[in-house]
Structure formats: C-alpha cells, structure tokens
Amino acid sequence: MTFAVNHMAYFVLTEGLIRTLTESAPARIVNTASGAHRGATLDFDDLQSERAYSGFQVYGRSKLCNILFTRELARRLEGSGVTANCLHPGFVATRFGGGSGGLVQALMPVARLGAISPQKGAETIVYLASSPNVASVTGLYFYRCKPDTPSPTAEDDAAVSRLWAESERLEAEALTAAA
Numbered sequence: 001m002t003f004a005v006n007h008m009a010y011f012v013l014t015e016g017l018i019r020t021l022t023e024s025a026p027a028r029i030v031n032t033a034s035g036a037h038r039g040a041t042l043d044f045d046d047l048q049s050e051r052a053y054s055g056f057q058v059y060g061r062s063k064l065c066n067i068l069f070t071r072e073l074a075r076r077l078e079g080s081g082v083t084a085n086c087l088h089p090g091f092v093a094t095r096f097g098g099g100s101g102g103l104v105q106a107l108m109p110v111a112r113l114g115a116i117s118p119q120k121g122a123e124t125i126v127y128l129a130s131s132p133n134v135a136s137v138t139g140l141y142f143y144r145c146k147p148d149t150p151s152p153t154a155e156d157d158a159a160v161s162r163l164w165a166e167s168e169r170l171e172a173e174a175l176t177a178a179a
Contacts, residue, residue, distance in 0.1 A: 002055075003048045006062035010069060011167045018082075025081025026135065029073065030128045033066035033086040033141065038151045040064040044162055047170075067141055067154040068163045074139030083138035085128050088148070089121040 010031055021027040040060035043049075049058045070086040077084060127145045128134055141150040153159065 002058045002062050003065070006059070007065035007069065008167065008170060010066060012171055014073065015171070018077075021082045022077070022080045027082045028129055028135075029070075029077075029082065029084040030125055031066050031070045031084070031086040032125065033070070033088055033150075034059075034063035035088040035090075035143070036060040037064040037067055037154055040151070041153055042159060042163065044166060047166060064151070064154055065163060067150050068156075068160045069167070070141075071139050071154075072160045072164045077138070083134070083136065085134070085138060085140050085142060087124045087128060087142040089124060090115075090144070 014029060021029070036056070037060055040057070040063070042061060042064060043052075046052065049061070066086050070084050073084040124142050124145050128142060131145075137147075140147045141154065142148060
C-alpha cells in the first residue's frame with residue numbers, strides 16, 4: 001500500500017494531468033519526497049515489498065521513488081514549459097506514525113516535540129509551486145527552499161529508467177485487471 005500511495009499515485013495522477021499541464025504551460029509539478037530516502041535501495045524484483053516488509057524501509061524506498069520519478073519526469077518534460085521538482089519538507093508535526101502500533105506509535109509523541117509546524121513544513125512546497133526564483137528550475141530535490149543533493153542512489157540514471165518502465169508495467173497490469 002505504501003508503494004501504491006507514495007509512488008504509483010504520483011505516477012498515475014501525473015500521467016492523467018500531463019496533457020492539461022503542457023497545454024496550460026507554464027506549469028509546475030511538485031512532489032513531496034523525504035530525507036528518509038537516504039540509505040534506501042530498490043529491489044526491482046520486489047518493488048511492492050511482498051516478500052519482505054519493514055515499515056520504515058518501505059517508506060524510505062517509496063520516497064526514493066519520488067525523487068527518481070521526478071528526475072525522469074523533468075527530463076521528459078524538458079522544453080514543454082512544465083517543471084517538476086521534489087522536496088523534503090523536514091520532520092513535520094503530523095499524525096505520521098500515529099497508527100503504526102507498538103514502539104513506534106508510543107515514541108511518536110516524544111519525537112514530535114522536535115518537529116516543525118505544518119506551516120513551516122509547507123514552506124518549500126509553496127516556494128516550489130509559486131516562487132519566480134524557481135520558475136524554470138526542474139528536476140531537482142529541495143530542502144528548506146534550496147536545492148539539496150539527494151543520495152547517490154537517487155541520482156542513479158539506470159534506476160530512474162527502470163523505475164519508469166516498471167511503473168508503466170504496473171499501471172498497465174492494474175488497468176487490464178480492472179477492465
């Protein structure tokens with residue numbers, strides 16, 4: 001479910017809106033990733049973590065997917081007037097982890113004491129969506145309204161291409177199953 005919500009939903013929704021976005025350019029696509037992508041790797045033989053599941057690991061992988069997807073999307077949209085960027089909002093005081101149960105759920109109220117407000121967490125999203133300073137910037141990962149260097153895995157061009165192809169395959173399979 002994490003992979004479906006955090007990656008495939010971005011992929012399918014963006015694909016559905018791409019024509020409208022390009023026809024109404026200039027336009028911007030802003031994807032929320034996370035610093036949790038650092039240390040994550042993709043297992044292309046188990047993208048949906050059916051064989052091995054760890055909540056934090058799967059979340060990190062899904063956020064790695066957001067960065068890889070954004071990079072390829074920016075490449076494909078080059079020259080169209082549509083930009084695509086992603087960001088890490090920071091550790092935001094939300095209900096994240098609140099329903100996970102066990103030790104994680106018990107520790108989240110304490111962890112949230114060091115979290116930033118939802119308003120502060122939204123600053124980079126709003127910046128990327130509206131600032132003239134980034135009107136033509138595309139394909140980057142941001143933190144605190146500045147470009148940031150993602151993990152080396154997030155800069156792997158082979159992973160970018162493979163994730164795109166696998167996402168197209170999974171989307172086609174889902175459409176076929178629904179028909």
